[in-house]
Every structure is written in structure tokens, then in C-alpha cells.
Amino acid sequence: MSATEDLAIADRAAAPPAAKGAGLTLAVVLLAVFVVPSSISGTAVALPAMGAELDSGAAGLQWVVNAFNLAFACCTLAWGSIADLIGRGKAFAIGAGLYLLASVASAVGTNIYLIDAARALAGIGGAAIFASGGAIISTVFTGAARARAFGLFGTVAGVGVALGPSLSGAIVDTLGWRWIFGVHVLALTLALLGSPAVFRAVGDQRRAGRVDTVGTALFILAMLSLMTGIVQGGEWGFASPAVLGFFTGFLVLLGAFVVVQQRVAQPMLDLSVxxxxxxxxxxxxxxxxxxxxxxxxxxxxxxxxxxxxxxxxxxxxxxxxxxxxxxxxxxxxxxxxxxxxxxxxxxxxxxxxxxxxxxxxxxxxxxxxxxxxxxxxxxxxxxxxxxxxxxxxxxxxxxxxxxxxxxxxxxxxxxxxxxxxxxxxxxxxxxxxxxxxxxxxxxxxxxxxxxxxxxxxxxxxxxxxxxxxxxxxxxxxxxxxxxxxxxxxxxxxxxxxxxxxxxxxxxxxxxxxxxxxx
Missing domain, CATH: 1.20.1250.20 (MFS general substrate transporter like domains)
Known part of the structure; x- marks a missing residue:
């Protein structure tokens, strides 16, 4: 271990205690964080029952999963930058609110395309939860407490991925597929009720500036092109003209994004990282x-x-x-x-x-x-x-x-x-x-x-x-x-x-x- 690492460990050990209300803040963040990976791994279990009730074809059902994953992947970086500008507590609450609304729409939806759109909205909210959740923990905790908090963060995310399918299966068998989203509504309602504690613990961590709308749009479009190519590659073939077009579009948009980030005063992604x-x-x-x-x-x-x-x-x-x-x-x-x-x-x-x-x-x-x-x-x-x-x-x-x-x-x-x-x-x-x-x-x-x-x-x-x-x-x-x-x-x-x-x-x-x- 280098002298630099020795000093870093000593500094962390001597760091001040966690902010007031840190325990409640952590519980609120982890509750919302659990919903996201459990939804990613568990929603697929409901597709057969969903398709039978809504008389939906395979394509519409597959986009229940794909719409969430695409929106999540496309918007995570954008939400990270937005959280720094508007405040991490506010970004977290907005994300939880969007996810809650999307879950309500999914639970009561009578059309597969409405549910697909709702799942895309949930992906946007999930991106905000994950991007701001980690930043909130980093802000509120220090030293050994931070290590333990991030350990819990990883554990809860892992539990969500691992138990999502079995929990969803049990809900589908006992209550019906709509209650998968109903459970999300209950969990996120509790998270929103606890969000004032997050605001108090985080304080005002905003940095001056405004959202890089051009850079954000270019990055989202680039990721959308890449992820759509990946998702459809298995069905259309990765060498098909349409899929190659998506990948080419990704490269062009990514190049434009890099150019914009180097020229704007307040970029969405500071390339120095x-x-x-x-x-x-x-x-x-x-x-x-x-x-x-x-x-x-x-x-x-x-x-x-x-x-x-x-x-x-x-x-x-x-x-x-x-x-x-x-x-x-x-x-x-x-x-x-x-x-x-x-x-x-x-x-x-x-x-x-x-x-x-x-x-x-x-x-x-x-x-x-x-x-x-x-x-x-x-x-x-x-x-x-x-x-x-x-x-x-x-x-x-x-x-x-x-x-x-x-x-x-x-x-x-x-x-x-x-x-x-x-x-x-x-x-x-x-x-x-x-x-x-x-x-x-x-x-x-x-x-x-x-x-x-x-x-x-x-x-x-x-x-x-x-x-x-x-x-x-x-x-x-x-x-x-x-x-x-x-x-x-x-x-x-x-x-x-x-x-x-x-x-x-x-x-x-x-x-x-x-x-x-x-």
C-alpha cells in the first residue's frame, strides 16, 4: 500500500460523523433503490399473465422490459448532471415521483402500449433515483460510515436483482400481475414521505449553472441509438442495414456530443473526469x-x-x-x-x-x-x-x-x-x-x-x-x-x-x- 493510500485511509478514519438524520436518509434512499433492480429483473415474470389479459403480441410485451432499460440507460448520466445543478435531494424526489406515477399507470393500464410508455417513464425516474442516490450517500456519510453505507447500497441493489423474479412470481400467483406495480407504488410513496429527511441531511449541494440541453439531447439520442441497435440486433441480425444504421448513428451522435462538451461553458459531462x-x-x-x-x-x-x-x-x-x-x-x-x-x-x-x-x-x-x-x-x-x-x-x-x-x-x-x-x-x-x-x-x-x-x-x-x-x-x-x-x-x-x-x-x-x- 502506498503512502498516499495510507494518508487517505487515515483521513477517512478521522472524518467527522455522518450528517444528522443520516440513518433515515439512508433508509429512504435504499428503499427507492431496491425498487429499481427488482423491477428490472422481476417484471419479465409478469409478461405471460400480462399478455393473456391484454391480448398482446410478443413485440408489445418485450417492450415492457426494453422501454424501461432503454430509458434508464439513456437518462442516467443526464440525471447525474441535473442533480448537481438542482440539488440531489430534489432530483431524488423527482425521480421517485416519476417512478410512482409510472407505476400507477402500469397498474391500471388497459393497453399494452400505454404500459410500454409508462415503463419508459419509470426508467427515467429510476435513472434519477440511482444517479442521485449514490451522490446523496457520498454527501451525507464520511469515513467508515460511508464504506458501510455503500456496502448496504450494493447489498440492497443485489437483493433487488436476486429476489425480483421470485417476489414478482409470488405476487403474480397470489394477487395478480398488476400488484407488482402496486407494490412499487407503496414503496415509493414511503420514499417520498421520507424525502424531507433527505433534504435536511443533504443540505444545499447545488453548483451554479444551467442544464446543458444540447449536450443532454445528443447523449440521450446517442444512447438511444446504441441501445436500440443492441436490443434489435438479436431479432434483425447485427449485420442488418437497420442495426448498422443505429450503430453508425451512435458514433456520429457521440462524436457530436464530445465536440459540444468541449465547447460549452457548463457541459453535462466534464470530460476531465x-x-x-x-x-x-x-x-x-x-x-x-x-x-x-x-x-x-x-x-x-x-x-x-x-x-x-x-x-x-x-x-x-x-x-x-x-x-x-x-x-x-x-x-x-x-x-x-x-x-x-x-x-x-x-x-x-x-x-x-x-x-x-x-x-x-x-x-x-x-x-x-x-x-x-x-x-x-x-x-x-x-x-x-x-x-x-x-x-x-x-x-x-x-x-x-x-x-x-x-x-x-x-x-x-x-x-x-x-x-x-x-x-x-x-x-x-x-x-x-x-x-x-x-x-x-x-x-x-x-x-x-x-x-x-x-x-x-x-x-x-x-x-x-x-x-x-x-x-x-x-x-x-x-x-x-x-x-x-x-x-x-x-x-x-x-x-x-x-x-x-x-x-x-x-x-x-x-x-x-x-x-x-x-
């Missing part, structure tokens, strides 16, 4: 977690049922091994830092867990014991959990206090954008590898259309893929899926290893002094 290698390295930690953890969280259940032959219920139980670390390790990371372990060391351990966990997941196969697969799943979960929350706190420590909202917005934009990209890359690789495998050997087992069979198998629907064939066809399909899964695991391990080495280099490089606030 990107000259701080430590901050960039911490942002990249979330990218490693996206490729190493989020992809497994999304696609492992299909592997367990398709190749492992497990029931959906059993696969759900096994997934607890993956999410356990997300529930436990954020608080553990906070305690380790509070006891003097350098945050950088904890982050290195988290990266190692992700790389080793993905590599050892190669032991998965058609026949496996729970004891064997528990090791890689626990390692991957620990890798995600040790960095969740801790990275947020360290990243906000790396920037001036008046830019905390913008930095939180940028961090969460990188996090969510990389998750979407990682999941899309996994899906594209899986589909491509399966098409290649089936093109070579499917004709020996059935005369079925290879494209149709590959599509069914890629979604984990082995029954539909093997329709009209016997045991030999089923065995061939299982073997093809297993081979594709292992190839993708090797790719993911390589990506995580390379990114981890980049993070180590960036975090070991002395940070540059940031440009003072204008």
Missing part, C-alpha cells in the same frame, strides 16, 4: 462484472434446464448459489475497508473471483453434482458482490464533491450499458454457434428447418427444438448447446481477464488532478 485513470479503472470494474456475472445470471438458468435436465424450480434453487455472494459480500467489503484493508485490494480480489469463477464453470456438463458447480457459482457471485457498492464509493471519492452526481450518473451509465452489451454479445454468440453446429449435423437426425430449431434451442426451448425427433435428436441438440456454452465461457473468461489487467494498470497509476469546478 475521464482523464483520471483511477476513476476510469473503477468504471471498468463494472464492465468486468457485466461480462462475468450478469451474462451468467441471464443465461445460466436456460443451460441448467436444457443441458443439465433440471426442472425450472431446481434451476432456481441452484441460482441462489450465484446470487448468494451478491447478498453477503457488499457488506463484507465495507467491513474489510473499515478495518483498514485497502479498497484496491478488495477490488482486485473481486476481479480474480470473476475470472477464476468463469474459468472453473467449464466443469458444467450434462451430468454434474451440485457440490462441484457450487464452487464456480459462489466465486462468480462473490466477485460481483465484493465490488458492488464499494466501486461506487471509491469512484465518487475520486471526483470533487460538486461533481458527485455527474460521476454517479456516468458510472451507472457504464454499468447498465455494459450489461446490455454483454448480454447481447452472449446471445449473438450463442445463436451463431448453434446455427453453425446445427448446419453441420442436424440433417442426419431430422428434416426440420435448421433456423427454426436453432431459434428454439437458443431460447432454451428444447421441447420445441426436438419436436418430431427422437432421443438421438435430443442428445445431439443437448450436445450442441453444451459445446456452445463452453465456447462462450472461454470467451467471457478471456474478456474478463483482459479487462481486469487493464483495471489493475489504471488503478496502480497515480490519478491526475481534476480540473476545478467552474
Amino acid at each position: 475521464l482523464r483520471d485513470r483511477r476513476f476510469v479503472g473503477l468504471c471498468l470494474v463494472t464492465v468486468v462484472a457485466s461480462f462475468g456475472f450478469v451474462t451468467m445470471l441471464t443465461y445460466l438458468p436456460s443451460y441448467l434446464t436444457t443441458v443439465g435436465g433440471r426442472s425450472t424450480a431446481t434451476a432456481g434453487v441452484l441460482m441462489v448459489l450465484l446470487t448468494l455472494g451478491v447478498l453477503v459480500c457488499p457488506l463484507l467489503a465495507g467491513k474489510l475497508v473499515a478495518k483498514g484493508v485497502p479498497p484496491r485490494t478488495v477490488i482486485y480480489v473481486s476481479l480474480a473471483c470473476l475470472v477464476v469463477g468463469d474459468a472453473t464453470a467449464l466443469v458444467f456438463g450434462p451430468s454434474f453434482s451440485v457440490a462441484v458447480v457450487a464452487v464456480p457459482l459462489l466465486l462468480i457471485g462473490a466477485g460481483m458482490g465484493l465490488s458492488a457498492g464499494l466501486v461506487d464509493g471509491q469512484a465518487l471519492d475520486a471526483v470533487p464533491a460538486e461533481k458527485a452526481g455527474m460521476a454517479a450518473g456516468l458510472l451507472n451509465t457504464v454499468r447498465l450499458g455494459s450489461e446490455a452489451i454483454a448480454v447481447a454479445v452472449y446471445g449473438a454468440l450463442l445463436a451463431g454457434l448453434l446455427r453453425g453446429a446445427l448446419a453441420d449435423g442436424l440433417a442426419a437426425h431430422t428434416a426440420a428447418d435448421p433456423a427454426r430449431v436453432a431459434g428454439d434451442l437458443a431460447t432454451g426451448n428444447l421441447t420445441a427444438a426436438a419436436q418430431g425427433g427422437g432421443a438421438e435428436l435430443t442428445g445431439f441438440l443437448v450436445s450442441s448447446y453444451d459445446g456452445a456454452f463452453h465456447t462462450i465461457l472461454m470467451v467471457l473468461t478471456g474478456v474478463c481477464l483482459v479487462l481486469s489487467l487493464v483495471v489493475v494498470i489504471l488503478l496502480r497509476t497515480p490519478a491526475k488532478q481534476l480540473t476545478p469546478a467552474r
Whole structure:
């Protein structure tokens, strides 16, 4: 540990106590924060019941999820900058209010397109909650209390992701799908009632200036173009003219955004933060977690049922091994830092867990014991959990206090954008590898259309893929899926290893002094 880190730890230990009302403020922020990831992971459970009641097609239902994710990704950075200008407490309350209104509209909606629009509004509100929530914690807490608070932040977000599907499933089975959004209304009403405590604890943390409307519009349009290309790439093909057009539009708009940010007096994104290698390295930690953890969280259940032959219920139980670390390790990371372990060391351990966990997941196969697969799943979960929350706190420590909202917005934009990209890359690789495998050997087992069979198998629907064939066809399909899964695991391990080495280099490089606030 360097002398600089020693001084930093000593300074944090000697920092003044948290602001008055910090406990209530933290509870209010965490309540709202829990709603966002639980909604992201849990809303999909309601789609079948929603489609049956509203007589909706697949496209309309899919945008219940996509509209939220797109709006969230597009608006997080913008809300971070806005929070610095209007006040983090006000931005948090506005976000919670928008989310509440959107949840009411979703709960009472009688048309799938109205619900799609409401979910987009919820994504805008969720972006404000996440961008301002981290900045509020950074403002209210100091020293060891801040480490513990960000540990709770990471834990609550992880609990929301992990428990969202099961909680939503229970609500759908007992009360109906509309009550998923009804629960959000109740939680956010409580958060709004507690928002005066947030205002008192945060105080007036605004910086002078006005919203960079041109830069904000360019960034939102750029992210919208990128995310739409990613979302539609799986359906239209990533080499299709429309998808390539979206990606080209993203590059053009991003270039225009960078030019504008360099020329305006009060930019939405102060590009000086990107000259701080430590901050960039911490942002990249979330990218490693996206490729190493989020992809497994999304696609492992299909592997367990398709190749492992497990029931959906059993696969759900096994997934607890993956999410356990997300529930436990954020608080553990906070305690380790509070006891003097350098945050950088904890982050290195988290990266190692992700790389080793993905590599050892190669032991998965058609026949496996729970004891064997528990090791890689626990390692991957620990890798995600040790960095969740801790990275947020360290990243906000790396920037001036008046830019905390913008930095939180940028961090969460990188996090969510990389998750979407990682999941899309996994899906594209899986589909491509399966098409290649089936093109070579499917004709020996059935005369079925290879494209149709590959599509069914890629979604984990082995029954539909093997329709009209016997045991030999089923065995061939299982073997093809297993081979594709292992190839993708090797790719993911390589990506995580390379990114981890980049993070180590960036975090070991002395940070540059940031440009003072204008």
C-alpha cells in the first residue's frame, strides 16, 4: 500500500460523523433503490399473465422490459448532471415521483402500449433515483460510515436483482400481475414521505449553472441509438442495414456530443473526469462484472434446464448459489475497508473471483453434482458482490464533491450499458454457434428447418427444438448447446481477464488532478 493510500485511509478514519438524520436518509434512499433492480429483473415474470389479459403480441410485451432499460440507460448520466445543478435531494424526489406515477399507470393500464410508455417513464425516474442516490450517500456519510453505507447500497441493489423474479412470481400467483406495480407504488410513496429527511441531511449541494440541453439531447439520442441497435440486433441480425444504421448513428451522435462538451461553458459531462485513470479503472470494474456475472445470471438458468435436465424450480434453487455472494459480500467489503484493508485490494480480489469463477464453470456438463458447480457459482457471485457498492464509493471519492452526481450518473451509465452489451454479445454468440453446429449435423437426425430449431434451442426451448425427433435428436441438440456454452465461457473468461489487467494498470497509476469546478 502506498503512502498516499495510507494518508487517505487515515483521513477517512478521522472524518467527522455522518450528517444528522443520516440513518433515515439512508433508509429512504435504499428503499427507492431496491425498487429499481427488482423491477428490472422481476417484471419479465409478469409478461405471460400480462399478455393473456391484454391480448398482446410478443413485440408489445418485450417492450415492457426494453422501454424501461432503454430509458434508464439513456437518462442516467443526464440525471447525474441535473442533480448537481438542482440539488440531489430534489432530483431524488423527482425521480421517485416519476417512478410512482409510472407505476400507477402500469397498474391500471388497459393497453399494452400505454404500459410500454409508462415503463419508459419509470426508467427515467429510476435513472434519477440511482444517479442521485449514490451522490446523496457520498454527501451525507464520511469515513467508515460511508464504506458501510455503500456496502448496504450494493447489498440492497443485489437483493433487488436476486429476489425480483421470485417476489414478482409470488405476487403474480397470489394477487395478480398488476400488484407488482402496486407494490412499487407503496414503496415509493414511503420514499417520498421520507424525502424531507433527505433534504435536511443533504443540505444545499447545488453548483451554479444551467442544464446543458444540447449536450443532454445528443447523449440521450446517442444512447438511444446504441441501445436500440443492441436490443434489435438479436431479432434483425447485427449485420442488418437497420442495426448498422443505429450503430453508425451512435458514433456520429457521440462524436457530436464530445465536440459540444468541449465547447460549452457548463457541459453535462466534464470530460476531465475521464482523464483520471483511477476513476476510469473503477468504471471498468463494472464492465468486468457485466461480462462475468450478469451474462451468467441471464443465461445460466436456460443451460441448467436444457443441458443439465433440471426442472425450472431446481434451476432456481441452484441460482441462489450465484446470487448468494451478491447478498453477503457488499457488506463484507465495507467491513474489510473499515478495518483498514485497502479498497484496491478488495477490488482486485473481486476481479480474480470473476475470472477464476468463469474459468472453473467449464466443469458444467450434462451430468454434474451440485457440490462441484457450487464452487464456480459462489466465486462468480462473490466477485460481483465484493465490488458492488464499494466501486461506487471509491469512484465518487475520486471526483470533487460538486461533481458527485455527474460521476454517479456516468458510472451507472457504464454499468447498465455494459450489461446490455454483454448480454447481447452472449446471445449473438450463442445463436451463431448453434446455427453453425446445427448446419453441420442436424440433417442426419431430422428434416426440420435448421433456423427454426436453432431459434428454439437458443431460447432454451428444447421441447420445441426436438419436436418430431427422437432421443438421438435430443442428445445431439443437448450436445450442441453444451459445446456452445463452453465456447462462450472461454470467451467471457478471456474478456474478463483482459479487462481486469487493464483495471489493475489504471488503478496502480497515480490519478491526475481534476480540473476545478467552474
